[in-house]
Amino acid sequence: MASFKKTQIRSLPKIGQKVTADTLYWRKLNFPVTVKEFGPIDYIDVMPIEPYFIAVSSAAKVQIYNPITHQVHRHFTRFKEAAYGASIRSDGKLVVAGCDEGHIKLFDIGSKSLLRIFKGHKGPVHRCKFTADNVHVVSFSDDKSVALWDLPSETEIIKFSEHSDYVRAGCVSSISSDLFLSGSFDHTVKLYDARSPTGSTISVDHGSPVESVLMYPGNSIFVSVGGTELRVWDMLAGGRLLARVSQHHKTITCLHLASDGKRLVTGGLDRHAKIYDVQSYQVVHTLDFPSPVLSLGITPDDFTVVAGMANGLISMQHRQTPAEARALIPKQSLKDQKKSQTTYRFRLNADFRNVNRTFNPATDVEVATKNDNSLVSRYDMFLRKFQYSKALDTVLGKYIRKKKPAITVGVMHELIRRNGLKSALAGRDDSSLSIILTFLARNINDPSHSKIIIQVANTLLDVYENSCLTPQSEKLFLHLQEHVNREVEYMKHLMEIEGMLHILLASTTTQTRRGPVNIGQGPPVKVMLPSAAAAANATMVYNVG
């Protein structure tokens, strides 16, 4: 009548990275092409229009890379000491860079000629940017000042000296030519309006030296990074803190927008780049790099991801084209080919096979179950024939018991339900008994399986209680006992710690709590008496406090 239902295998969902649309998207990056430079990579800027050239500032030069060929397209070496923060104009024709001697140099990418030198800063200039109108440059200098320069006349228009430490981060608004942000090592981020020369309009405290700042295209929100924190500020509300995200465990050094402004990428000294959703600020994916990341660049089409590292490596990663993806998984492509070769008739038949045949209008009161009989596993076949020992043998094979213990436990569970566990375990020889015992000892600590494993172990003890065992099996039984004892010991320790925590929690929440109920998930209400050790520890804590 009804078809045989497969044995239910209960496996807990894996904790860790889930496969989401984002992980799949970012996983499609190819193996990186790396280029070694002489010094750490200070800054990477991407040309906002095709062909998306990449400006890399490191040591005493600025190089423009072609993202497709990975070759240097242009390089500018007219710097006495280190060059910093080269940035390309939005039309892709000019590049501006700061340098150690405090000058800002403007180059033409086409002719490689030095067009302007803006002099006036007394310290190194680490960041400089073109404003939205393309005829001004903003510079952020170590002399604690921020200056706005006029391109044609090569003169300084305005200078703000509000910071009390180096200004190492800055950015300009993409829609207004008068707004720009600066982030400094004095922990503050300031917003300036060139139309109000009196001073900054907004000043917020980041809490640690600011390494990079970024303004969203809509001009309503800006982001600052520094220390291990990312902070999001509301510009329209006068610098209200919207979010604090701390996902890196070392200093965050760079910030970039990706996927049309829907994702935010941060790179840090912990050698990771984290990709966030800009609405919830949750990490959707993490990219790993071989050494601390100092700078990041992502082309507007997400095709190339460039990262500059502290040891002078530049890693350039491309997104896979569909052809490449197919070439990487030859098996699947073969299958696809076969499928495309099958004739229309056969495919039609295949479709018919999938139609659920058991459906019958007269009996449709019964819910039609999924009729997927295509693959009946071996253990299900034996269970169907009531051959319990064989079913258990099947799932105690090396591969299943080691790689997929959930299947073994699932079949054991089914045997318990069918009252067939005793007969399946009885009458085993030395070798198969040792396999079972090792399996039990290995998995008895696993909380997701322990309930069933304990039941199996009890039954096993019942079955072999009165039989004569070889020394080898005896040893294994003792081994299992040792595992159990260790687990019990461990649980005791945990409970002691739980007791300590309870005391601490109780002392902090007694004033606010009403009624005898514990609110929140956590351990349910359990009045636990602390052990002697726990009590001693707790008083110690109190003394310290």
Place this chain on the structure above:
Amino acid sequence: MANKKARGPDKAKTNTDNIVVKKQEDAPDIVKQPPVFTDDSRYLCIASGRQVGIYSIQSGDKVHCLKKHSFDIIGLGIKEENVLYSCDTSGDVIEWDIKDGKLLKKTSVAVDGMKKFCSFYYPGNGMFLLSTPSKNTNGSSLWIVNSTSEREIFSEDIRKEPQSVAFGCDQGNGSLVIGALNYQCNGVLVKDMNSGAEKKHMTDKRKFTCIALHKEKLIMATGDISGRILLWHDFVNQIRPVKTVYHWHTLAVSSVCFSSEGEYLYSGGSEKVMVKWRLEGKHRQFLPRMGSTIKFIVNAPDNICVATSHSDNAIRIIDSTNKINQAIFGGLIKHDPIRGLEDGESKKESVMPTGLVFDPRTQGIFFNSQAGFLQLFDPLRGSMIFNMDIANRNVLTDERNTIIGNAEVLRVAVSPTGEWLATLEVWSNMSAGYHDMNLKFWRYDAVQANYELNTDVTMPHHDRITSLAFQPGLLGTEYPCLVSIGRDLKFKIWRLVDDTDIYRQKESWTCDVAGDFRKMMPTAASFSEDGSLLAIAFQDTVTLWDPMTINLNTTLSHNLIEESIELMEFGRDQCFRYLVCASKSSLFAWDVISKGLVWKVGKLRSPIRCLVPDPKSSYMAVVLQNSEVFVFAPSSSKPVHTITNVKSSEPIAALFVPRPNPLANSPEWLVNSRLLIVDDQQEFYSVDDNSVCGFDEKLTTPISHIDSLPWTPFSAIKAQKQISAAKQIVPVIHQTNGIKGYKSVQSLLETSTSTLPPMSRICNSFMIDLMIKHDTKLMTVKADSENGATNDLPTLMNGHIESKMPALKEEATQQKLLTLDCQWITKN
């Protein structure tokens, strides 16, 4: 409240005599008697209760329904082509024309001393076989009755079951052999009617369970409790006939049947497997996983198909290629009682552990079907809507000496909108001390018209969950909430949470709070009608909680209450403030606002089985174990109506089922709903007004009316009107006890009197704090139309009166209202 109390019983007295208890015949038991094939093998005649259904084998549909018997039918027989005999317990034999379903002849075989019959067979030649129950044993006496009403006793010690008598062996000479199984002395009695030769065969100690004789050949098959089938050859003449053993079954064989050529033998039992034996060579074929225990197997005369009757109230028709061709369901599926439960569990836990659960979406009732299944039954049309596999496990059958349990659905709860279904399935093996428990949350998918599994919680509590309840009154806007109580002394609140994920696709249920109370066993849980208060009974103490914060509001206990509370329900409608609790032998009500015991009725004649509130009125019904039913309003202990004439054996569950149209001119508690009661035989009884005739006619009229409307412009207009006239759901909001305006009262009391501003200044804001913030517009309209006397009060005053404080309606002046309100709050 006071005038309500006075009005209720008065009105009820008008015509209580009309209230009757009817056995619901819409869902009959079709597997009590073996079905009979017609001679041309095209129809199957099935006896169910007092009627005979003629079903087409091709389509499985009912062709005729023969209803003339006034007692339960005990047997069917085919007289000749298209003529059917049926006999009922009173001995009335009716001849029917199968083709057009007409009654041909009605005779009675009952004479003095033979009034009650228990089975009927028709071997042919105008001869009937009738059995009457024995006086002192559980067996029966078999009589041979000729057409001339001559009676001859065959044996006085025959088993009662229909499969224990067989006839046949016409070896071309018109002879007839009758075989029957003895009840007491464990043997087979055979008699050749022509020669009069009579033999009694016995084997070993194994008891026979069924017998079959071939129509023409002289062979006989018997099955016994060990699962062995014996084939007897030449058993009429020989004292020690030759026997062949066919043994595959491990459990008792419940039915055997020969194919018409005598080449095959069909057998079945509780393994749920039909075995087809080839008699030569012992080759056998199996048809496994038939769904439930096979009770009878009947072969069609021309070998086209076999019909099997199953204990789940279904008849399945199997064609010659061993495939199930058709299935005929008798309305609803019967649940095999759970065996191997702990001692002290009531019968309800075994027969129908879920009880009856109303589904607001379909107006149907959820209850158990086969093990691990749940069915939705439509009480208005008397048909099953669907049968749902909850456990999704193979149904396991017993072994010879061990009971192997299956996963059973023990508790069901439906969310107030019907969107969510929570089921608890439990599998336990008491001998191994091991049990599994899964709490599953299903969401109704309106597009696919199916329930989808959303969350599966393994071991939600450490011990058996005893009750599940969804929070009502949420109107689907907030995230729903479920409370579960278990024997591990805990109660848990489950909430639907958005699994924080940027993709926003996942919603699942998770345990929000787990709590306990003084290490006492929680025994019952109930939400107030608007969902603002959760009551959990811990043995004899009732605790009231705020469902949002899970703060303990109040604990209610009293000296008079010593027994553990087993059932608890909040009152509805006007009686919202009463919490009715039932312990084993007493019934009492708490007032959750004044926090006092209102009334108590103790020392009932029999233990309380069910306590059911009527969703459409403020009344409740209590059903006792001895089938007495009391209908009462929670505000008073005096029953509005008492019913003692329910003829059910032992009620296990009850439910108020809303009517599609209100019934005029009937007691108030019957206007909008009727009471359904289920007994331990899983028969449905309906407590209803006598004027209501068959359920079919009443309901089908409006539906067919809509269906038969031709598609005209006018009908389109009509449909639109119906939509706009739909009654809007108005949120039911009560005054929450003691919390409302708590702050302002507190501040008033805490401020020293010298610093208080004049009373006239603070009065207004103080009053507003005490009000429930209703949509003021709605409230004014309602109040104006209803009560002209209160027009001079401010708008919010009207709103206050509307919100279910009828006692205050008389007080027209603002001053009085204020003092009253203050008293009421400070009392808490």
